[in-house]
Amino acid sequence: MASLGDLIPTVNKLQDVMYDAGIDTLDLPILAVIGSQSSGKSSILETLVGKDFLPRGTGIVTRRPLVLQLNNISPESPLTENEVTSSRGDSSADHEEGEMSLQDHLNKAQGIVKDSTKEVREWGEFLHIPDRRFYDFSQIREEIQNETARIAGKNKGISRIPINLKIFSPRVLNLTLVDLPGITKVPIGEQPADIEKQIKNLILEYVAKPNCIILAVSPANVDLVNSESLKLAREVDPMGKRTIGVITKLDLMDSGTNAIEILSGKLYPLKLGFVGVVNRSQQDIQLNKSVDEALDNEEEFFSRHPVYRTIATRCGTRYLAKLLNHILLCHIRDKLPDIKAKLNTLIGQTEQELASYGGEATITPENRAGLVLQLMNKFATRFVSSIEGTSTEISTKELCGGARIYYIYNSIFGRTLQSINPNHNLSKGDIRTAIRNSTGPRPSLFVPELAFDLLVKPQIQLLLDPSQHCIELVYEELMKICHNCGSPELARYPRLQAKLIEVVSELLRDRLGPTRSYVESLIEIHKAYINTNHPNFLSATDAMAEIVKNKKSLSLAREQESDSTSDNEIVDQKAPKHNSFANGASKTEHGELHDSDSDYNSDQSIKNSKDSFLNYFFGKEQGNQANDDGLHLTQGLGEEQDSMPEDAMLNFKGLNISSKGDYFGKENVELTEREELECELIRRLISSYFDIVREMIQDQVPKAAMCLLVNFSKETIQNRLVTKLYKENLFNDLLQEDQSLAQDREKCIKLLETYKAASKIIGDIL
Structure with missing residues (x-):
């Protein structure tokens, strides 16, 4: 270990190294001199x-x-020959031959x-x-x-x-x-209005650092309580542990006064104490009195002063210099290990930063191909790991990558499908019209299956838009993953990064079309064949039984409510307003009621006719359906035409019959009870079949997206990148460095060299 006297030169070397590098990250031990103007600093x-x-x-x-x-x-x-030669330009003295040598x-x-x-x-x-x-x-x-x-x-x-x-x-x-x-x-002359604040902020930049020893200079002819330097020092060093008080101009104090209490530390205690000095007067400076002579006069002043002579050995500028030297040496000795530790930390941080810029390695023609291939592989690996959830840089703030795709499948897509109403935009009038259209000119003996097919296919089509939207969301998430697959090493080459993103984006676009087409074909497949034999499809028998059961329960409840009314009210309530399908009564054209041979008032008929949809709906074969619910518009028309009045015949012949007429198209036309049952049956069957298809689509669309878009992209991304970009004629363009990043890297290299040089300087003495 070097001697204690080498510590200050060591810190000076560190300061030089930091200055040359233009950095100030080390809090080096230093003495800062502060004081008011004309205080003697x-x-x-x-x-x-x-x-x-x-x-x-x-x-x-x-x-x-x-x-x-x-x-x-x-x-x-x-004085060496070189130093003599190098300093000749500093002098303009003439050679006086014969009196002085060169x-x-x-x-x-x-x-x-x-x-x-x-x-x-x-x-x-x-x-x-x-x-x-x-x-x-x-x-x-x-x-x-x-x-x-x-x-x-x-x-x-x-x-x-x-x-x-x-x-x-x-x-x-x-x-x-x-x-x-x-x-x-107070600002004077050309000084800025905020000069006091500027100076205070500048001083605080230095004295606020823990490794700074504060030399607070105060003139003796000013009351100590008004000392601006001590007041400022106390703000950053309230305990007075790193402040040295210097009292100047002791010879200018009023006769009979002294600063002995201040210098002894009784009035204002400081751990490092106070030192009194006597400055050269302005007259001494004008008379060119030498510093050595001034120091001698200072020592004589303290040694002869009746009060200060008891502490004369601890006063004066020469003592102050020795004290400052000793304090600074001890301070540096105490702080140097911390500085060494901080330097090691800075070196480690700077090396990591440099590695993020690609390190100090330079690009040569020999390593260009390997570098491009390495960066391609890293990009592809980051893309795949982001999807699979194995990336080391997984965000904890939001869903991303594969987790986001899972969320699309199960939350967004799944909830959207479940929110679709199987009977969306399907009114009773639509169902009634579909039933009639599917029978043609013939009267229907039962609800035709063709009507069910016509009605269920548009409902299945409702599943297409959510399915396509699901695919688009997955595509957008893959694009986002692609744009987030960059790395600090790759950021060094912006053209290569842009090309990698462009190639992967093109791959995803190429796969989007086939995936959308396949999803569309899934919907068409389900529409192509309506499989009413599906094991999960609701049986028409069970559906009708449930409808009739519900209707009878409702009728029973209404009858119980009507028991408390009068006989006239009961008659009025039971009088049918239109032809009844359930009670077996029909109205003639003259408004009279008569019993129908094909009524539905027999529970035994429903229970014993489960084997076929036809027998279930009508109970048994019916031979006479004339005038039933007005469905057979043309039955007996020839027979009744002769008996019609002439005026009625004229009106009938002048009718403009249209599918949008009052009877066929308007929803406000009341349905007969038979029509109500038919519509309810069709609704339930559509809902049952729609649920089956919806469940299959909810399962098949994510599988299609994974197979045709996600997994395909994962498996082919590396081959696609190599095929498109691994070409000798592209290497120079792809490996063009970003200028700002290159400057940052050079700055980082210089900073690392500075820290290592500083660490070596400290290492030589520790």
Whole structure:
């Protein structure tokens, strides 16, 4: 493990690596200097460096964060020939022949001073000018001013983009500080109206980080309760665990007052304590008093002061530098393992992100074919696994893939079929008309089977639209699965991904037509042959028995209700309004009632006639059906015509008989009791047969969809992709990378290299 003194240079290297990469994901240990304007921040920093290098003036001078790295170097390090040559451009001194040698001129221009028999060299470097050294510290001040104006403008605005400056000197201790803009309350001159908020937000970006040590500078000639720096530090460090208080301008306090209680920590306790310093006055700066002389005067002030001499060893800028160095070293030592762990996490995350972009591998003519085939196989595998439910990326928020197809079959399609009324749009008038049309000119002795066929086929046709809709929903779900089969690796090649989707979409479209045709043929098959011998089909005998039973029960209930009425009311209620089929009574054309030989008043006739539909419906063979319910319109017409009055004959001959006449087509015409029974029988038979067909369609359509569309697509997708896209002349076009994704991948590679370099730097000392 490296020595403790190597920790600060190590962190400086990490900062350089992060700066070069343009990233700030590591919370590196750092010292942040905050304070009000004219609180003495700049004087402290210059005293720590031992040089005048910071811009001075009125208002906001520091308008960008200045990351200052102080690097201690050995004073015995020789100045190499290359360094002398590379720094000649920094000097404009003329050669004074006979008085100074060329080397003397170079040394003077480069800031190399003679100290006894040793040469001491000091210089600064900016990270935005990595190939240049500044030996003249006045040029460092100018560069700070120029760089500030370049980013933040020449007005009084501020910028959060830092300036990184390295100082190399044998007179400094290893430190890394950030000089932040001075806190101000009232905008002055060209300052923005919200300057206070801007500066506060900028300061909080640094001091709010847990690894930041806060150097809160407060002038001694201002009441401590009004210190803006301590107030801001308390917001992010309420316990005072990482705040160092610095009290400046102790020599400017009113006579008879002192800051001993503050410096001893009794008035405002801080874990890291307070340090008192004495800054150079403006007059000292104007008189060019050296920093060394100012430091000597500072030490003399504390050692001779009647109050501060008891704590003189813990006051002054030299003590502050040692304290900051020690605190920063200990802070870095404590935080470095956490930084190492965070780096390992970042490396792992970045490697995963890079893998999602396709990794660092480059495409060569030799591996193009293999790459295309690999991506095809992955696409096909994801398509199949999404249908089968074996995908590793199954959503937990909504149904998708094969589960969605199952939902279509059982919930959407199944419920739709069950909601269809078997007698939809089938009125009693339609049934009556179908029965009459199916008998032709002959009177019907029983309900014709042809009428049943005519009526049930349109009802079966009602199953076609839901079946076709089911197929379309399955097709749409397969299309959705296809579009969701992309992967991060495939996203790297958008043209290949688009082609894969296009080929699979074409495959699904090709299969949609045959599947729809097959489903349509299923409906036609069921309409082609009405199998009334199906074992689940309702027996006409049972249907009629149930109808008659229900009718008798209803008649009995009505008779019981009528017992309480008067005899006249009973007679009126029992008087038939039309020809009766059940009670065996018929009305003549003169309105008289007479008994019919073919009545249905015998229960024994119904019970003993189960063997045939004809015998069941009429009880036994009937020879005389004349005038029964008016069904036989032409029976006896020749005989009755002679007896008709002449006026009636004329009216009859002038009738315009149409299928849409009053008798045939209108629903409001009351049905006879026979017609009521016929309609009810047909309705029940249609419902029974429709349920049989509906059950078969509900089973067959999903099977057809699976066989002809889903399974076929699963089995042929890979072969179709290879046939269409695995061609040498297409590889270059298919493997064109997405430009934005390529940039992200390059950025990710650079980021990974940065993290690995930072990890190596830390690994060298741990």
